[in-house]
Amino acid sequence: MxxxxxxxxxxxxxxxxxxxxxxxxELQVEGKVKKLMSRFYCKKIGLPKDALDGGNLDTLYVEHLTKLVKESSLDAVVILAQDHPYNQETGERLEDQGLFYVPNDYVIELAKAYPFFLPAISLHPARKNAIAELERLVAAGAVMNKLLPNCHNVDCSNADYQPFWRRMAEMKIxxxxxxGGEHTLPVINKNYQDPRYLTGALxxxxxxxxxHAGTKSGLLDRDYSKVIKEMLQHYPNLYVDNSAFNLPFRSRYVVRCLDKKVVxxxxxxxxxxxxxxxxWSLLRGFLAFETFIEAKKCKNPLQKDIILKRAMGFPEDTFYRVAKLLPEGSLQNLQRLRF
Ligand SMILES: [Zn+2]
Known part of the structure; x- marks a missing residue:
């Protein structure tokens, strides 16, 4: 074989x-997300300028992302759903607290249509039917669960969530x-940005x-990269991602992520x-000028990020590691497609 x-x-x-x-x-068009999207996304990433007003964003976004993945060196991307925040005592949804929402069934359906999309659900453990919903979505193909504990209002160390975490562990999700800090979405409980809250799930x-490896995204944010480094020594089941490291503040912590105890x-x-x-990579001395020009010329943001991460010194393993952490069998279709 x-x-x-x-x-x-x-x-x-x-x-x-x-x-x-x-x-x-759902996308609340008057919030900060709108500003971010209109200012940067539509202009920089090649969507029509009126993508947010044209009443066609769902299709435009999927078509565009599909093109970017196909034209990159990537085999697949994990696409993230976005849950609503919930009250942790009552399990009721907190209305008007989230700026955008992406249903779990939507990412599952997209992944059925496009095998290079791997669906990450977003499921708050305080939801009344959380475990049953988790099982249903995993059976339908979910490969990961994505949460922003500070924005979704999840105390990951809450003992009530142990059965939910254990079920996730059993299913290898x-x-x-x-x-770390968050500046695009409303923060409900700032404390939960601290990675030490994750010990409940770990x-x-x-x-x-x-x-983001606990790094800071705003000037006044706290940096948790040292905390994470300590935690990595205790928890072999803890990993970090280097997402958004091509932003001004996070790029500062690249060296910490390249430490031999972290990388x-x-x-x-x-x-x-x-x-x-x-x-930012150029200013921090990570890039030779030729690489800067190569990255600048690259109009595909997914590929550009790869060029820059390589130039920063992230080893090849980092691009392939996540495949080993996903539930068994979840990549079979993709493997078939690539041969
Ligand atoms: Zn993100």
Whole structure:
């Protein structure tokens, strides 16, 4: 039997939509997301300028992302759903707290249509039917669960969530959890940005990927990269991703992620459609001028992120590691497609 091909996967790509195709996606157009999207996304990433007003964002976004993946060196991207925040005592949804919503069934359906999309659901453990819903979605193909504990209002160390985490661990579903400050979405509980809250899921045996490696995204944010480094020594099931490292503040922490105690647990993630720039890498001395020009010429943000991460010194393993952490069998279709 031939050895399966190694799969190059971006583990952190957001889905965005306006519900125009019946997807159920919601996007509050007056919030910060709108500003981010209109200012950067539509202009920089090649969508029509009126993509947000044209009533066709669902289709435009999927078509565009499909093209970017096909024209990149990636074999697949993990596409992220986005749950609503919930009240942790009552299990009721917190209305008007989320700026955007992407239903779990939408990413599952997209993955059925496009095998290079790997669906990450977003499922709050306080939801009344959380475990049953988790089982249903995993049976339908979910490969990961993505949460922003500070924005979704999830205390991952809450003992009530242990059965949920244990079920995730049994089904080999990793948790991709935002760590550090957040400036695009409303923050409900700032404390939960601290990666130490993730020990509840880690102790239950869940493979946890600390998105952004605990680095700071704003000037006044706290940096948790040293905390993460300590935690990595204690938890063999803890990983980090290098998503959004081509932004001004996070790029500063690249050296910490290349530390020999950390680099073996780093996964490649872009955080698309968060816009990236090669300037920060150049200013921090990571790029030879020729690489800067190569990256600047590259109009595909997914590929540009790969060029820049390589130039920063992230080893090849980081681009292939996530494939080993996903549930068994979840990459079979993709393997078949690549041969
Ligand atoms: Zn993200």
């Amino acid at each position: 031939s050895k399966p091909k190694q799969l190059q996967i971006d583990c952190h790509v957001h889905m965005v939509g306006d519900g125009s195709s019946g997807s159920g996606c 990793p948790l991709l959890a935002h760590t 102790d239950a045996g869940v493979t946890v990927i600390a998105a 073996g647990r780093v996964l490649h993630g872009s955080d698309y459609p968060v816009p990236i720039s090669s300037l």
